[in-house]
Amino acid sequence: MKAIVFVTLKPGVLDPQGKAIHHSVESLGYRSIRDIRQGKYFEIALDPSLVESDARAQVERLAKDVLANPVIEDYRVEITA
Amino acid sequence: MKAIVFVTLKPGVLDPQGKAIHHSVESLGYRSIRDIRQGKYFEIALDPSLVESDARAQVERLAKDVLANPVIEDYRVEITA
Numbered sequence: 001m002k003a004i005v006f007v008t009l010k011p012g013v014l015d016p017q018g019k020a021i022h023h024s025v026e027s028l029g030y031r032s033i034r035d036i037r038q039g040k041y042f043e044i045a046l047d048p049s050l051v052e053s054d055a056r057a058q059v060e061r062l063a064k065d066v067l068a069n070p071v072i073e074d075y076r077v078e079i080t081a
Numbered sequence: 082m083k084a085i086v087f088v089t090l091k092p093g094v095l096d097p098q099g100k101a102i103h104h105s106v107e108s109l110g111y112r113s114i115r116d117i118r119q120g121k122y123f124e125i126a127l128d129p130s131l132v133e134s135d136a137r138a139q140v141e142r143l144a145k146d147v148l149a150n151p152v153i154e155d156y157r158v159e160i161t162a
Contacts, residue, residue: 006122007122008122008124018123021123021147021148024147025143025147028146028147030139030143031128032127032128032131032135032136032139033125033126033127033128033139033143034126034127034128035125035126036123036124036125036126037123037124038121038122038123039121039122039123039124040119040120040121040122041087041088041089041119041120041121041122042099042102042117042118042119042120043089043117043118043120044114044116044117045114045115045116045117046113046114046115047112047113047114047115050113054113055113058111058113058114062106062111062114065109066102066105066106066109067102
């Protein structure tokens with residue numbers, strides 16, 4: 001069983017890394033890019049004997065406590081087969 | 082119009098960052114996590130006057146030339162409304 005976790009900055013939080021990428025991309029001549037925000041993406045391989053509800057609970061806890069900083073970041077968990 | 086770009090290391094490429102996270106997570110007591118690989122995630126705001134095919138072409142080019150290193154990384158582009 002696999003899980004995917006997406007971690008993104010909350011909407012109001014400044015993203016200097018994204019701004020820097022956007023600036024570089026503009027100077028490379030991309031004219032239709034209005035904004036870029038960077039997030040993190042984790043692919044997690046889980047014990048195959050876990051049932052989906054336990055897997056989701058465990059990965060939600062991992063995302064909240066370890067992978068994301070809930071003060072400034074949002075996270076989203078997807079469980080795949 | 083918005084685009085999402087996922088950048089992940091190709092399957093055979095070592096991911097020391099993911100390994101380090103996995104090791105920390107194990108020492109925190111998570112017993113059902115078999116492996117973690119970290120990737121990058123970009124949310125891109127595009128000029129709303131672009132048609133979808135142009136938007137996809139432009140973001141594919143951006144992903145290939147700027148956001149990913151195609152020697153060691155795969156990328157995937159999704160265009161959303």
